[in-house]
Amino acid sequence: GSPIDCAKAIGAVVSNRMHVLDFEGVDMIPTPSVPVICIPTTAGTGADVSQFAIILDSRRMVKIAIISKTMVPDASLIDPETTATMDRELTAATGMDALAHAIEAYVSNASFHLTDLNALDAIRIISRSLPSAFDEPGKMECREAMMLASLEAGLAFSNASLGLVHAMAHSLGGKLDIAHGEANALLLEHVIEFNYPGASERYLEIGRAMGLMGSGPAELTDYIREFRSSIGIDMTLGDLGVREDDIPGLAETSMKDPCIVTNPVRPSREDVEAIFRRAL
Secondary structure, X not given: OHHHHHHHHHHHHHHHOOOHHHHXXXXXXXXXXXXXXXXXXXXXXXXXXXOEEXXXXXXXXXXXXXEOHHHOOOEEOOOHHHHOOOOHHHHHHXXXXXXXXXXXXXXXXXXXXXXXXXXXXHHHHHHHHHHHHHHOOOOHHHHHHHHHHHHHXXXXXXXXXXXXXXXXXXXXXXXXXXXXXXXXXXXXXXXHHHHHHXXXXXXXXXXXXXXXXXXXXXXXXXXXXXXXXXXXXXXOOOOOOOOHHHHHHHHHHHHOOHHHHHOOOOOOHHHHHHHHHHHO
16 A cells, blocks of 8 residues: 555656645645556555555654545556465455445445445455455455455545544554554544444444444444454554553644544544543
8 A cells, every 4th residue: 555655646746846745635736647557465455546645754753644536546457366475464454454444434424325335345345255365365265355345445435535543543653653454453443432423323234234233332343353353453552562641642643634524423632542542
């Protein structure tokens, strides 16, 4: 995802002769990029089909979001064989990234029928196929399923946007260089718990897509926790080096991330700090 986002941003810099940080935010690119063709090698980030590019501002130590239809690549050559060399750790992290894309797109306040179709199908596929891809990395049927899920999740979030999980994960990645997929995985259950009252029917539908009964928030958050742990993401943010005194700064950065705008519940800074503490 990072090399693809870098290529997309470079294309915009070339066509506009501007600094990449000038594109931060929504629809800030005056002239479309030079042609960009992407070949994803993970499943996945969805960067190869999305209007997002996430770039590290190394001065401020924050990940900025560039969101523009001009960021959508001209072509994406999707072949599951390119993912066959991923190790288990990368398979798990990028797979959880795709799951977070699908879940956040489905509960986004900008979602609509077409994004819902892609998001729910991606959730079904990932729930069924990611553990198999993790356990049997050479099994191409699982790689193919995960590549399809990544594509569908990418199409969903590119059009419906994301939410608080990604806003917080961008903050963690910028300040502490925590792997994006792992950050999403460790935050997901806690953000669902926070968001649930504002999108309960949508979360029940997500649970059903995962094969759950759809009984309530505890069933879904417990499942997410067990699911990520089964593929080796069984740590906490504290295990990855996040400290209590990091939290105010992380929350402040999260509140400025554009992904927060489409979260189904508008959080306060204190809410975000509390979620970070629960994930420690």
